[in-house]
Amino acid sequence: MRDVSQLAGVSRMTVSRAISDPELVLPATREKVAKAIAALGYVPDRTAGSLSSRKTGFIALMLPTLTNANFAAVAHGLTEALRDANFHLLIAYTEYDMVEEERQLRNLLARRPEAIVMTGATHSPAASKLLLAADVPIIEIADLPSRPIGHVIGFSNHEVGRTAARYLIDKGHTRIGAIGGTVEGEVRDHRGEERMRGFEDELRLAGLSADAVLRYGEAPLSYDHGAAAIARLLKKSPDCQAVFAVSDLSAVGAMMQCQRMGVSIPDQLSLIGFGDFEIGRIVDPPLTTIHVDFNELGRRTGATLLALLGEDGDARPGRVDVGLSVVERESVSKA
Amino acid sequence: MRDVSQLAGVSRMTVSRAISDPELVLPATREKVAKAIAALGYVPDRTAGSLSSRKTGFIALMLPTLTNANFAAVAHGLTEALRDANFHLLIAYTEYDMVEEERQLRNLLARRPEAIVMTGATHSPAASKLLLAADVPIIEIADLPSRPIGHVIGFSNHEVGRTAARYLIDKGHTRIGAIGGTVEGEVRDHRGEERMRGFEDELRLAGLSADAVLRYGEAPLSYDHGAAAIARLLKKSPDCQAVFAVSDLSAVGAMMQCQRMGVSIPDQLSLIGFGDFEIGRIVDPPLTTIHVDFNELGRRTGATLLALLGEDGDARPGRVDVGLSVVERESVSKA
DNA sequence: ATGAAAGCGCTAACAC
């Protein structure tokens, strides 16, 4: 920057202003500076700028995993929303491991993000303490915690499960099952488990048995999980009429496995998923699923962040439920 | 940090050492410092540390998109490899747009990464200039450029296309087509196009027509693309026996579309994809595809980075071809 | 509208 200022024949302060707040500089001066910058190929050092201004321009985003289209959509929506404000996303992922989450959070905090976005609302005590002490806006997303740390933009996973159960019940099914991940071990998907609980609760409310609700395999759940889980479930409960999969990926895996086993969907078995993944539209029959607008979730989060970081008196914690909807396709039949 | 040093009764320098190079500090002192840190909930500020030490601990990673399992696998492998060395990945994505790539690169450079990992080797002139001037190790991955900027860890996309063509030809097919993205507009997948070219070249080498090679739709290619493209292709070239899809996602979309149109795979149409995505193992029939170990690519890149950043005399640019292999499953028949 | 001085929170380099 010193080089630029010398070449342009102005002080370094003027260069700084010409870059970050051009309005404050005479057009002629601005021009000279721009030329010098181009000639030298100067790229400002935001590390130094961050230290001085005490604004890093970082937003921390904690995700369970990168390899999930919906979480990627959140990251995507967020990035879009923040791009023009010149914020950078600092992404960390936990692999559904709370010990790892804490480690990652510490690393993130060392970069002094101006806000922290956490996926989910279940944290280790140490992580919660870290978050509380961070003194920056916290947003918990993709969940609807009863005791949130800061702002909330999400949906109720419990309600997802209940909605799935109600839908299947309304179709006249009575022998209803579900497939999801296990709760044992360190690696677990709390939000998926919440969907399973909601499902079981609604089943019980309707006086139906929850015996065919199967927890099997570790997060992240994908096609293989669904294939293996449905095989187990049908062995254990051969008379099952309808199944909820906590993730569309599992649902699709289950569908393919059924195809191989000669179980016709939806004639012999109805299937409903969660997440509205693109693949669900493509398979045959198209998958009935529960949709949450994750892109919107990301964009909303970005807009909230911008508002929060714009005004000084940070508004009191907000709570937004982006809701959910059933996408009726053809994988569920009437009983 | 000042607070920590006072509480521990040592100088700030000792605190710094106790954190970043504990060996240099007496165990007793170390202990005192650790206690003070815990008591105060102190988290070091790496922004300040970076400025002072001139090491940011950032590695820049430029990806076409986040929403692709293989690129996500690269990011994953890289993160794993770098985690223990306390490096952070700074991820940017271009959405297959070279103008955007340049913008993103400038933003990345402002964070002073210690190395830059670029996916692909086709950059705008301005981006190339930026890269050349960056004065940090550059690694181009997932490609095998003839005129690389720095290190290369990748595979030949051209060879992928040739291999696909050869495989189909060896099976006795003569009326062979392909589906990939368009080359028009700003948004394009150069590496996918390279695979298409390799495919065409091999077809011509065998004296076969490349008329049924269809370029349609913009990157990123996914299920919908495959479904739409195969419908168009079969309309245009109804006698087509075998098709290469530049991405497994397109291949799966094509497969589902064929199912809907009553075209039996592989009896009436053979299909080979690229990328070995998980879904390809799950569909029925399982998809024959060309596999590249993207996870290994990420890990290799991480290891190379560590070596590069470890030693002072940075080794001369290396070139690694991770190769490729055909995964024979059941979507290709003999003619 | 521009400039000068001070300092952000750390660590490199050198001293003891």
Place this chain on the structure above:
DNA sequence: GTGTTAGCGCTTTCAT
């Protein structure tokens, strides 16, 4: 093994 001094490249603040 620990402390002192100086300074990383910017921006804040205040002056002109």
